[in-house]
Structures are given as structure tokens and as C-alpha cells.
Amino acid sequence: MTDTDVAESFPDLLRAQIRHGFTAAQQYLAAAVYFDSNRLPQLAGHGYGRSREHYAHALRMVQYLLDRDLYVQIGGLDEVRSTFEDPRAAIAFLLDVEQTRSTQISDLARAARLSGDYLGERFIQWFLEEQVRNVARTTTLLTVIDRAAGQLFDVEEFIARELRAPQPFDGTAPKIAGAAKN
Numbered sequence: 569m570t571d572t573d574v575a576e577s578f579p580d581l582l583r584a585q586i587r588h589g590f591t592a593a594q595q596y597l598a599a600a601v602y603f604d605s606n607r608l609p610q611l612a613g614h615g616y617g618r619s620r621e622h623y624a625h626a627l628r629m630v631q632y633l634l635d636r637d638l639y640v641q642i643g644g645l646d647e648v649r650s651t652f653e654d655p656r657a658a659i660a661f662l663l664d665v666e667q668t669r670s671t672q673i674s675d676l677a678r679a680a681r682l683s684g685d686y687l688g689e690r691f692i693q694w695f696l697e698e699q700v701r702n703v704a705r706t707t708t709l710l711t712v713i714d715r716a717a718g719q720l721f722d723v724e725e726f727i728a729r730e731l732r733a734p735q736p737f738d739g740t741a742p743k744i745a746g747a748a749k750n
Contacts, residue, residue, distance in 0.1 A: 578680040578688040579638050582629055585728075588672055589626030591646040595665055598650040599658050605721075610718060610727035611655060612699045617732075618702075624744050625695065631745035632691050655720060656713045663706045670699040694742055704730065 573675075591662045600615025633640045652658035680688035708732070716722040 576679065578676065578683055578685045579633065579636075579675050579710065581679050582633060582688070583639075583641060583671055585676060586626050586629045586640075586658075587643055587645065588669065589629060590642075590667055591624055591648065592669060593622035594645055594648045596622060596662065598648050599652070599662055602650065602652055602658055603655065608655060610724040610726060610732065611659075611720075614727050614731055625698070627745040627747075628742040631743050634745060635663055636687070652747065655723070656710070659706065659710045663703070666703045666706050667698070670703055671698050691742060694740060707735055 578636055596615050596619035598617060600612045602646075603612035623672055626724075630642070637727055651660060652661065672694065676694045677689060677696060681688075709727070712726045713723050
């Protein structure tokens with residue numbers, strides 16, 4: 569984040585992050601379709617699941633702005649890549665997406681803190697923790713692909729065994745816009 573970015577408010581950066589979140593969801597969807605077209609059902613399922621997670625994250629940000637009675641705008645997406653040299657290249661690209669997202673979320677936390685927006689800073693903490701897990705999980709997947717040395721059956725087996733287990737309910741996650749209200 570540069571000094572000129574500090575002038576941009578946390579809500580403005582959050583609005584931009586909503587677009588980035590929807591773009592990440594669409595990017596994972598494109599990768600999932602790529603994996604599906606190459607008959608890699610476990611990699612495809614992983615991509616579809618991560619697409620839904622990123623979509624939900626963007627809707628959490630939308631709900632935060634709505635709860636704070638702040639302006640919300642849903643716009644277009646950034647460019648989405650849908651072709652890859654091979655499955656390893658697709659996962660390497662998705663790792664770059666996650667690392668970029670981590671930088672963006674860190675910039676959001678910094679903007680909230682610098683502007684004294686303590687509610688925004690508290691809100692963004694969950695996303696920081698989530699990004700640590702996302703980068704670690706994608707790094708592990710890339711390492712497994714490299715160790716498999718072209719044996720994609722082994723990668724599929726790893727995903728089925730290690731990454732496809734249902735995630736426990738996270739009661740600390742911010743609520744999602746459009747979800748049933750209690």
C-alpha cells in the first residue's frame with residue numbers, strides 16, 4: 569500500500585475487494601471447468617468448492633457494508649483466465665491469485681487501522697486468518713503436484729483423502745448477504 573492509498577477509505581477499498589472476490593470466484597470456476605474438461609474430478613471439485621467460498625466471501629463483504637448502512641455497488645469482474653498449459657500451471661496460477669488476495673486483504677486491514685475504523689479492522693480479521701489457510705492449502709496442493717511428477721491419479725487421490733473432507737461449521741464467520749436472517 570502506498571501513501572496515496574492511505575487516502576482511500578476502508579469502505580472504498582472494501583468495495584473494490586468485493587469485485588476482486590467475485591473475480592476470484594469466477595477464476596476458480598474457470599479452473600474447475602478446465603479440470604473437469606481434462607477428466608480430473610477431484611481437482612474440479614476442489615475448484616468448484618473454492619469458487620463457492622470466494623463468492624461467499626464477497627457476499628460477506630456486501631453484508632458488512634449493508635449492516636453499516638454504507639453504499640454498495642456490484643460491478644464487473646477483472647479478467648478471468650480459462651486456459652492453462654497443464655494442471656500444474658492452473659494450480660500455480662491459483663496460488664498467485666491467493667497470494668494477491670492476501671496482499672489485498674492485508675491492505676484492507678492496514679487502511680482500517682490507519683483510518684481508525686475499528687469495526688472495519690475487527691471485521692477484516694476473519695479474512696486475514698482465512699487467507700493464511702487458503703495460501704497454505706494451495707501451496708500444499710502445488711507441492712503435491714510437483715512430487716507426483718505427472719501422476720495425476722496420485723494428486724486426485726490426495727485431494728479426495730486430504731482436501732475434500734467437509735469443513736467444520738465456523739460460527740465466527742461474518743454473515744453472508746442474502747442468507748436467511750435469524
